[in-house]
Amino acid sequence: MSVFMDLNLCSSADRSGLRSLIETAAHLGFSTVAINYVLEPTAKKKPEIPTPTPISDLMDGLPIVQGRSRPIRVLNRLTVVMSDASHFRLNAAEYRHFDLLAVQPTTEKLFHAACLLYDVDIICISLTEKLPFFFKRAPVNGAVDRGVVFEVSYSAAIRDSTLRRYTFTNAFSLMDTCKGKNVILSSAAEKALELRGPYDVTNLGLLFGLSNGDAKEAISSTCRSVLLHAETRKTASGVIYTMKSSSESSCQERAPPECEAPAAKRAKPT
Amino acid sequence: MVRWKSRYLLCEVNVVDRSRLLLLDDRAVAGAVKAAVARIHGDYGAALCSIRFCVKYLNAHTGIVLLRFPKSCYRILWSALPFITSVESRGQKIPCFLNCLHVGGTIRTCQKFLVRYNTQQLHRMLPKCKNEEEKQQICKAILNCTLTGKDKEESEDESENEEDEEE
Numbered sequence: 054m055s056v057f058m059d060l061n062l063c064s065s066a067d068r069s070g071l072r073s074l075i076e077t078a079a080h081l082g083f084s085t086v087a088i089n090y091v092l093e094p095t096a097k098k099k100p101e102i103p104t105p106t107p108i109s110d111l112m113d114g115l116p117i118v119q120g121r122s123r124p125i126r127v128l129n130r131l132t133v134v135m136s137d138a139s140h141f142r143l144n145a146a147e148y149r150h151f152d153l154l155a156v157q158p159t160t161e162k163l164f165h166a167a168c169l170l171y172d173v174d175i176i177c178i179s180l181t182e183k184l185p186f187f188f189k190r191a192p193v194n195g196a197v198d199r200g201v202v203f204e205v206s207y208s209a210a211i212r213d214s215t216l217r218r219y220t221f222t223n224a225f226s227l228m229d230t231c232k233g234k235n236v237i238l239s240s241a242a243e244k245a246l247e248l249r250g251p252y253d254v255t256n257l258g259l260l261f262g263l264s265n266g267d268a269k270e271a272i273s274s275t276c277r278s279v280l281l282h283a284e285t286r287k288t289a290s291g292v293i294y295t296m297k298s299s300s301e302s303s304c305q306e307r308a309p310p311e312c313e314a315p316a317a318k319r320a321k322p323t
Numbered sequence: 324m325v326r327w328k329s330r331y332l333l334c335e336v337n338v339v340d341r342s343r344l345l346l347l348d349d350r351a352v353a354g355a356v357k358a359a360v361a362r363i364h365g366d367y368g369a370a371l372c373s374i375r376f377c378v379k380y381l382n383a384h385t386g387i388v389l390l391r392f393p394k395s396c397y398r399i400l401w402s403a404l405p406f407i408t409s410v411e412s413r414g415q416k417i418p419c420f421l422n423c424l425h426v427g428g429t430i431r432t433c434q435k436f437l438v439r440y441n442t443q444q445l446h447r448m449l450p451k452c453k454n455e456e457e458k459q460q461i462c463k464a465i466l467n468c469t470l471t472g473k474d475k476e477e478s479e480d481e482s483e484n485e486e487d488e489e490e
Binding site for chain 2: 073077080081117119120207210211214217245246247248249250252253254256257259260
């Protein structure tokens with residue numbers, strides 16, 4: 054049994070709803086989940102980057118994962134919906150509050166840029182409408198080489214029949230282009246009843262055009278590589294890690310060995 | 324002799340309000356599965372779903388369902404199960420989802436898994452007891468369960484229910 058992850062749970066102001074989402078995810082056997090904050094910049098005013106709610110505020114004790122003895126791990130993730138190149142600012146300080154960074158490009162040019170240039174972990178494709186562009190081999194292959202992954206979320210397909218059709222169409226054309234590699238399946242669930250168990254999701258991958266092994270990778274090992282990729286984003290080429298020193302703390306010496314471990318695991322620097 | 328090969332899917336019905344689980348019955352679950360398959364895979368799916376498909380076991384207390392599918396096409400039928408959002412039973416619509424726990428070739432392996440799974444659930448629930456006395460009560464209740472001639476699994480199911488009520 055491998056470690057399952059679901060890297061997209063919609064955040065909401067309703068705390069008890071979010072709590073029951075996390076509890077259900079733990080019950081189903083997901084050992085890592087990420088709470089997704091969406092940033093949708095409009096042309097007029099400057100949008101406010103949401104600050105993540107600390108997990109300790111949300112619930113006092115994290116639930117234990119089904120079949121394991123560890124509590125569930127909860128991360129924060131930011132998704133930037135881009136319709137213009139200026140919406141995504143490289144190295145913005147606000148992005149540092151989040152563990153994972155995702156973009157959702159809406160034009161072909163931005164998709165190309167997101168695949169080849171931007172320092173992000175996940176590229177979301179809005180699966181619920183007719184895409185204005187086709188997936189081309191070159192940018193997708195570039196993204197695969199850089200270790201950026203594409204996300205397919207299934208909860209829209211559960212909600213409605215038209216959305217289901219678009220989801221399957223777009224997922225199929227994506228899988229054709231990237232041949233099932235570097236894809237993660239996530240829920241994007243707003244309510245606890247929109248989550249599905251890991252084995253069901255794996256089998257659902259069959260409908261998205263993934264093979265059996267690829268589908269299993271899509272919710273376990275690919276997600277893990279996303280997390281490692283996100284960790285190296287904070288470092289310089291995955292080798293050096295800097296942090297602000299608080300004046301008389303001596304815990305500085307401990308910092309370097311800690312961050313060497315993920316660097317050693319990484320095959321290729323970004 | 325060669326027997327008909329089947330696949331048994333052991334599923335858990337997850338609901339928000341656990342007391343509504345008691346409304347479930349075989350026919351409601353079978354109807355929901357058939358409707359979902361017909362919705363996702365159309366006439367072809369509905370045809371596949373009428374070969375030897377049945378609900379073999381349903382425990383309304385713990386919400387465990389055992390579904391039988393023909394082995395040749397169980398994957399395609401299984402892929403429709405995530406699209407079940409509610410089960411209609413006795414005139415009431417119960418919002419729920421099915422979570423597959425185990426896929427087995429025989430009922431026997433599913434039963435073995437279920438016994439292990441229910442023990443695990445009990446261990447997960449025990450720390451939620453409010454005080455030591457409650458814990459003792461549950462342990463006593465488990466030990467008092469004597470269903471001679473029946474299998475172990477049922478006694479464990481019962482103990483879980485008792486605890487649910489106490490919480």
